Amino acid sequence: MRLSNYFLPLLKETPAEATIASHQYMLRAGMIKQNSAGIYSWLPLGLKVLRNIERIVREEQNKAGAVEMLMPTIQSADLWKETGRYDAYGPEMLRITDRGDREMLYGPTNEDMITDIFRSYVRSYKDLPKLLYHIQWKFRDETRPRFGVMRGREFLMKDTYSFDIDKEAARLSYNKMFVAYLNTFSRLGLKAIPVKADTGPIGGDLSHEFVILAETGESEVFCHKDLVEMDAPGDVDFSGDLSNYVDERTALYAAADEMHDADEFAKIPEDKQLTARGIEVGHIFYFGDKYSGPMKAKVMGPDGKEHVAMMGSYGVGVSRLVGGIIEASHDEAGIIWPKSVAPFGVGIINLKAGDAEADAACEDLYNQLSDAGCDPLYDDTSDRGGVKFSRMDLIGLPYQVTIGPRGLKKGVVEIKNRRSGERHELSPAAAIVFLQTELGS
């Protein structure tokens, strides 16, 4: 993409309403624009990151055997009355009356609807397990939306729902999602720790939150240090036994504020005790028959009797992760994107736009990097070098290539690694090979 054709409206000043790094940088880097309180437009740069995260979340769900579908944003209140949640949910639910005076709502979650879909079609234990997910916009009418996309009102979530014949089978589904989440967050460049969680208003008795560590985290996390250092399982057989991956993690202490037990924590060797701030980016629940019971979602079992399906739900905050990743990965100059979610792989800085030689070298590199799948953003504007450098640092692409008359005389361009700050000079041809290798494409 050529910057002159793109839409990247940067802000020079940090807007006063933004108090945390991700909110500040997302506004300054032209990733989002607030349209009303807690409701944002995703400008092109922000949307690319959002879609990259969404893609990785999707790929890991598919690997785990979950099947994608899509439920609508607007729901009828009827199902919510059936489960008793319509009255229980409170003012965070955006309630709507349509032109026919029917009570509707903008879905804050989808347990009721997916249970209705399940009971409409599935009749036999032979069709189980079923893991269904969707990635859809949701709405929660927060009193005080804040921190940009971290606590917005309209937000993008992936939610998966599992249906099993009994609790034992449901635990297998739970384990699949537990492992899928470890892999997902690892691919997003994050260290995510599964912590014991309160089941909250959704209910049930088995629940973990996945928390990433960041100084601005909303809650305090207490855990065994080894949890942070453990690698994600990676390529595993999801039809096999996954309990070892889950057990070796849940055996180690990890809890946030509300579930913290100081006495248990004290039993960890002192040099292994970790206390840090964390941001919740995923949450998995087993809640049994909480919805399937009242909604009569039953299947015929191998015993010839009807069984209520045992359910779980599994959420990832896709839009929240954009902010979460920035909180975990930035410096004074701006964002530092992990390669897997970066909006572009590399930025090309033309130090002397208008100079025939510099223009030709940039064009050439731009075309070759495009063909090599490195997805370059070419700053072809007439701004001065300083402006271009700070712009590239702010938007945080993994690599920058600077091309100017002085280097070209020596036959070299300069490559900068945004994260390490390391710079080195290479011939244009070597730069392409280097970037293609580094960006894994």
Add this chain to the structure above:
Amino acid sequence: MRLSNYFLPLLKETPAEATIASHQYMLRAGMIKQNSAGIYSWLPLGLKVLRNIERIVREEQNKAGAVEMLMPTIQSADLWKETGRYDAYGPEMLRITDRGDREMLYGPTNEDMITDIFRSYVRSYKDLPKLLYHIQWKFRDETRPRFGVMRGREFLMKDTYSFDIDKEAARLSYNKMFVAYLNTFSRLGLKAIPVKADTGPIGGDLSHEFVILAETGESEVFCHKDLVEMDAPGDVDFSGDLSNYVDERTALYAAADEMHDADEFAKIPEDKQLTARGIEVGHIFYFGDKYSGPMKAKVMGPDGKEHVAMMGSYGVGVSRLVGGIIEASHDEAGIIWPKSVAPFGVGIINLKAGDAEADAACEDLYNQLSDAGCDPLYDDTSDRGGVKFSRMDLIGLPYQVTIGPRGLKKGVVEIKNRRSGERHELSPAAAIVFLQTELGS
């Protein structure tokens, strides 16, 4: 995908509420489920088609130089009051009051919001032209939602907005979208005819609808037959002059009911007069300063003076197209997907699941076709042959491969072309080569 792991809930009976083929087949083939009037869940098979259409629409927008972003579904009423549309829009707009008693709405379209975004950032003619688009769910509270996804309440649209310094420049943007639409619909396997359109409540003086021909079409279309036979422009230089592609089409008569001029139509040679039913799948408008005027969206021109940006908008009904394609392409047995949007490339039918040899041959073919990028759906269930054949015909994948003991003895499998009905026998190895070539992957 193995059918046993998938979620493909077929209906045996045609639901009484469905009166047109696309609605009937989408329900019967387990593509959608109605959640409330005019609001649908997209089940896995339906979602795959929707995403394929979305991808093609996106690729053609990108080729034309439009930049993708994403505006939210919920909008504040403030902008709509600024343009006077809040009162003008009528009861089709879903109006919402949030917990702070602010007037909000579920966006039925986005001219007001995009104009606000534009005026917030763009200051100079040097930043023009700008073509911005998004693909987002919209809501129109129809009195009588019907025909399934063809006239639903919550629906997916791609809308592009163009900003130019004057009308002359705006016409270049209009032409880009005109050509992009011809290419888009052609890749979707459709013959789409650009017809002169009424500008309706949005206003302006240059507008075309893109209409596909189908017996169940909502309006009558009158046009010169040559329009139907003209090929799409294909690979063109979008920075060049596109007026010849537009002019050679607009020179030929084409109009729907409300814009039809019988006298003009009569001037066409009789053997070139075509009257048919049509379905609107796209609509492009130039509307000048209708929104940018009242909203003061101005840029500094090369003359040092402020100019109101001249705008156009360009819509494609993405979810509506799923129904539209079925209306244009089906038979008595079910849907016939064009290859470009088919949910899977090929279906594998195991005629004798449980038979060791048949199972092994199917597994092998399934793995090889998966590796070859043919995206097979493998019917590994224990249903009998007849059930499997009619299921495959109903869901309409471009090819079916049938494997059974009798063929295996001869060393062959049978390939059926869903559209032509043609069948031929090939060795499994030859079948893979054939399908890989046919499915272009």
